[in-house]
Amino acid sequence: MKFDKITMDHGSGGKLTLGLIENTFKAKAGLDSAILGDIAFTTDSHSVQPLFFKGGDIGKLSVSGTVNDLLCVGAKPLYLSSAFIMEEGFLIKDLEKIVESMKDEAKKANVKIVCGDTKVVEAGKGFYINTSGIGKIIRPIDGLNIKEGDKIIVTGNIGDHGFAILNERENFNLTSNLISDCTELTGLILPLIESDLDIHWMRDPTRGGLAMCLNELCYKRDFGVEVFEELIPISDEVRSISEMLGIEPYYSANEGKIVIVANQKDASKILDVLHKHPLGQNAKIIGEITKDHPSKVLLNLSYDTKRLLNMPIVEKMPRIC
Amino acid sequence: MDLNKFKDKNLVLSLAQAIQKKSNSFGLLRIMHVCGTHENSIMRYALRDLLPNNIKLIAGPGCPVCVTSSRDIDAIINFGIKNKSKCIIATFGDMLRVKGSQYSLFSASKAGLLNVKMVYGLDELIELARNTKKEVIFFSVGFETTAAPVASVIKNYNLPENLSFFSVHKYTPNGVLELLKAGKINIDALLLPGHACVISGVSAYEKIADNFKLPCVAAGFEPADILSAVLMIINQIEHKTSKAENEYKRVLKYEGNKLGQKTLNDVFGLTDSIWRGLGIIRKSGFDFNAKYNFLNAKAKFNIQFSNKYIEEQKGCRCAEVILGVIEPTQCPLYAKGLCTPYNPIGPCMVSDEGTCRNWWEVKGEI
Numbered sequence: 126m127k128f129d130k131i132t133m134d135h136g137s138g139g140k141l142t143l144g145l146i147e148n149t150f151k152a153k154a155g156l157d158s159a160i161l162g163d164i165a166f167t168t169d170s171h172s173v174q175p176l177f178f179k180g181g182d183i184g185k186l187s188v189s190g191t192v193n194d195l196l197c198v199g200a201k202p203l204y205l206s207s208a209f210i211m212e213e214g215f216l217i218k219d220l221e222k223i224v225e226s227m228k229d230e231a232k233k234a235n236v237k238i239v240c241g242d243t244k245v246v247e248a249g250k251g252f253y254i255n256t257s258g259i260g261k262i263i264r265p266i267d268g269l270n271i272k273e274g275d276k277i278i279v280t281g282n283i284g285d286h287g288f289a290i291l292n293e294r295e296n297f298n299l300t301s302n303l304i305s306d307c308t309e310l311t312g313l314i315l316p317l318i319e320s321d322l323d324i325h326w327m328r329d330p331t332r333g334g335l336a337m338c339l340n341e342l343c344y345k346r347d348f349g350v351e352v353f354e355e356l357i358p359i360s361d362e363v364r365s366i367s368e369m370l371g372i373e374p375y376y377s378a379n380e381g382k383i384v385i386v387a388n389q390k391d392a393s394k395i396l397d398v399l400h401k402h403p404l405g406q407n408a409k410i411i412g413e414i415t416k417d418h419p420s421k422v423l424l425n426l427s428y429d430t431k432r433l434l435n436m437p438i439v440e441k442m443p444r445i446c
Numbered sequence: 447m448d449l450n451k452f453k454d455k456n457l458v459l460s461l462a463q464a465i466q467k468k469s470n471s472f473g474l475l476r477i478m479h480v481c482g483t484h485e486n487s488i489m490r491y492a493l494r495d496l497l498p499n500n501i502k503l504i505a506g507p508g509c510p511v512c513v514t515s516s517r518d519i520d521a522i523i524n525f526g527i528k529n530k531s532k533c534i535i536a537t538f539g540d541m542l543r544v545k546g547s548q549y550s551l552f553s554a555s556k557a558g559l560l561n562v563k564m565v566y567g568l569d570e571l572i573e574l575a576r577n578t579k580k581e582v583i584f585f586s587v588g589f590e591t592t593a594a595p596v597a598s599v600i601k602n603y604n605l606p607e608n609l610s611f612f613s614v615h616k617y618t619p620n621g622v623l624e625l626l627k628a629g630k631i632n633i634d635a636l637l638l639p640g641h642a643c644v645i646s647g648v649s650a651y652e653k654i655a656d657n658f659k660l661p662c663v664a665a666g667f668e669p670a671d672i673l674s675a676v677l678m679i680i681n682q683i684e685h686k687t688s689k690a691e692n693e694y695k696r697v698l699k700y701e702g703n704k705l706g707q708k709t710l711n712d713v714f715g716l717t718d719s720i721w722r723g724l725g726i727i728r729k730s731g732f733d734f735n736a737k738y739n740f741l742n743a744k745a746k747f748n749i750q751f752s753n754k755y756i757e758e759q760k761g762c763r764c765a766e767v768i769l770g771v772i773e774p775t776q777c778p779l780y781a782k783g784l785c786t787p788y789n790p791i792g793p794c795m796v797s798d799e800g801t802c803r804n805w806w807e808v809k810g811e812i
Binding site for chain 2: 134140141295426428429430431432435438
């Protein structure tokens, strides 16, 4: 597959994004943050449209996304940078709202925003925030110890953010109560990192949703993933919009969930810890690591049948009939 | 309506068991469906794995954009290019990436050759036309399910003068009838499309059931719908009958939507139509009646069609996939990884409704 130009699908977090990382950036797609000795370092750019949505805004997202990426490698998030690219004519009062959200979210996560940058571009070119973050590694969680039989846990209902954004962006005017799950997860995840529970890998299933996250988990590895449809927590709201649009919830982005791979002996203890926190009430064990089909994610269906849960292909669009 | 009822594990498994039990009473049973949404459900829930080996669920010509001819795609693109400064071509998302002889609407638009706008619905289309001085031409694709609401908008709304329609709508019952007549499809029963039958009625298939001795059952899209319909087909075979039946009673009436049919007939008439890779099929397309011909973009702008067009790119076997003669994985382009959703060669790999696309999503590369 060769492309002369960047397409929107290169940014969808799916297979084309992976191709870009490997072939053009000549880098290895791997963890959510780099582990540099006892420091974790990461960066994330945010381009969500609309900028304000039910459950958050681009400011909140820019802090929570970076904080969660640091948590995923076993770090305590400490400091963030923030860089703004703003179009001429952008309302100061909207910028103030965004900054306020960043401040609130940083406070919740107990991180400091310590440096930044401001650029203004011509009208019509949009509004973007980049945040970078560093954290102190409590213990490196790098995915190297993943083994057969490890359990896969998701910390709550999946698909909320993607459908909430789609609903607002496309003006579907659905009356259902779709709210983005956008939030930082320090309170939920830090106690796990600080415990001695045997956690092997973590990732926040953002773009490309749970399906992409699980595919990345076993990408080019000697193991595969087996998950069970009946165990994956999904809200009724997400289920119904998913049916209506013909887009499966597994492909819808999350901004306040983590997928955890852990030694099976500790899986139920991890669930106990998660269930005690308000953001982890719906945490579930959804499957396990297997040697049966390396690099593949299989979804066990309710009817004792199974199928591949493939990487998302392109930005999903509603079917026409 | 609680759709979960029709996904219920016990119900689905008991239907599968009932089908298994009866499967010794007949030989090979080839059931063709003609709806992309059916194929989507069948793949998504791996329903073929619940059926005995002698029952084959075959995907037929059920994807409207897949059967849209390159001749039509070329014509709209060439018109859009020649009149770039004066017009916008609007269409539904699935249609954008289907390639004609050279370009798809999407690739031609990305190359800056013409103005294309994707719309989600007809209200958005009307809004688009109201907010521009340019001519808006809607490349109007879909089976009777989509043709009926288009007809209703044309008949009942006061449309902006700069809006017109290029109809490539197809009529499923006649398409299937003519393909059977020509001996192009070889099957034992038909699973009828639940959505399309809402308009045409199950009754539109009586002729097929009678003339070709084919059991025909209209089905919904949940796992229990599809398996119930298979069971109804088996029952007909056991009783040596062949009639048009309705499994999807919670949504569709046997005789269809009379008002929808009337509206369709007021606005459109049936005309011979080219189905991609399958050639001209008698009275299988919808085009404008005289009364509404002022909204017909083909007439309004005297759009030119070329008889030099390429339906199938080299090596592409979409036509055989559409007829259920081969499975997608039997196409060398699919098997060698040369035709994928990232780089679709044939129309069946483009649309979410396409058989190859549905297979790729669930089976991946082989």
